[in-house]
Amino acid sequence: MKGLPVTCDGVVFRYGPDAAPMRFDCTFAPRTITAVMGPSGSGKSTLLSLIAGFERAESGHILIGGDDITGKAPGNRPVSCVFQDNNLFAHLDAGTNVALGISPALKRSAEDEARVAQALEAVDLAGYGARMPGSMSGGERQRVAIARALVRERPVLLLDEAFGSLGPALRESMLDLVADLQRRTAMTVVMVSHDPADARRIATDLVFLKDGTVGAQGPVSELLNGHANAEVNAYLGSQRLPS
Numbered sequence: 001m002k003g004l005p006v007t008c009d010g011v012v013f014r015y016g017p018d019a020a021p022m023r024f025d026c027t028f029a030p031r032t033i034t035a036v037m038g039p040s041g042s043g044k045s046t047l048l049s050l051i052a053g054f055e056r057a058e059s060g061h062i063l064i065g066g067d068d069i070t071g072k073a074p075g076n077r078p079v080s081c082v083f084q085d086n087n088l089f090a091h092l093d094a095g096t097n098v099a100l101g102i103s104p105a106l107k108r109s110a111e112d113e114a115r116v117a118q119a120l121e122a123v124d125l126a127g128y129g130a131r132m133p134g135s136m137s138g139g140e141r142q143r144v145a146i147a148r149a150l151v152r153e154r155p156v157l158l159l160d161e162a163f164g165s166l167g168p169a170l171r172e173s174m175l176d177l178v179a180d181l182q183r184r185t186a187m188t189v190v191m192v193s194h195d196p197a198d199a200r201r202i203a204t205d206l207v208f209l210k211d212g213t214v215g216a217q218g219p220v221s222e223l224l225n226g227h228a229n230a231e232v233n234a235y236l237g238s239q240r241l242p243s
């Protein structure tokens with residue numbers, strides 16, 4: 001599942017006839033981790049929803065690996081998503097939740113079982129297959145969601161504030177897990193985060209949104225060094241320089 005580039009080419013979207021149009025022109029490089037940052041309401045979740053296919057562009061094109069996927073249904077796009085909450089079916093155990101990434105049928109072949117076990121092991125949850133989501137911690141549930149994304153073997157992984165509700169130490173370990181999985185699978189990862197420390201920790205590229213459009217894009221090392229861009233600096237405030 002080698003990562004593919006994702007390009008938004010003049011993608012225009014609005015939530016309703018009276019809403020201001022958003023417009024996205026950006027590229028997410030293949031096999032890298034790109035952070036998407038920007039003020040609240042700047043369009044980060046909307047951009048991910050457009051790439052995932054939960055929202056449809058009014059005009060423009062979304063390309064993944066050169067394929068125009070603008071009109072494709074979410075399930076036919078080469079992407080997996082992990083959100084902040086509610087990624088799992090509460091009435092199904094962890095193994096079944098992961099297996100849904102392989103097939104919607106609840107019956108699993110021996111080969112499926114092996115893939116589920118392998119994915120749970122990859123996220124450090126070996127042996128957790130029979131556990132119900134309600135009996136797991138927030139971090140464990142997010143790891144199950146990542147395991148499901150892994151078995152889907154899609155070349156693009158979208159993370160929308162996936163670790164936003166976790167404490168700092170756990171969040172760091174989840175970020176390191178994503179970085180490790182990204183290195184092993186060569187996925188393209190697009191990660192929405194509010195925290196510049198997240199981007200500095202694992203992302204190489206940054207797309208900065210402002211007022212429903214791309215305000216800046218480039219390497220994290222340049223855009224978050226405190227000197228590159230006045231709008232990014234204003235957003236970062238006291239976190240302008242790495243601690």
Ligand SMILES: Nc1ncnc2c1ncn2[C@@H]1O[C@H](COP(=O)(O)OP(=O)(O)OP(=O)(O)O)[C@@H](O)[C@H]1O
Pocket residue numbers: 015016038039040041042043044045046047
């Ligand atoms: N379902 C919706 N219907 C109407 N407007 C919406 C809807 N979802 C989002 N919006 C509006 O679109 C704009 C962008 O929202 P979006 O959720 O993409 O921002 P965001 O950058 O992810 O914000 P946050 O950091 O607060 O999660 C905001 O002005 C928001 O109020």
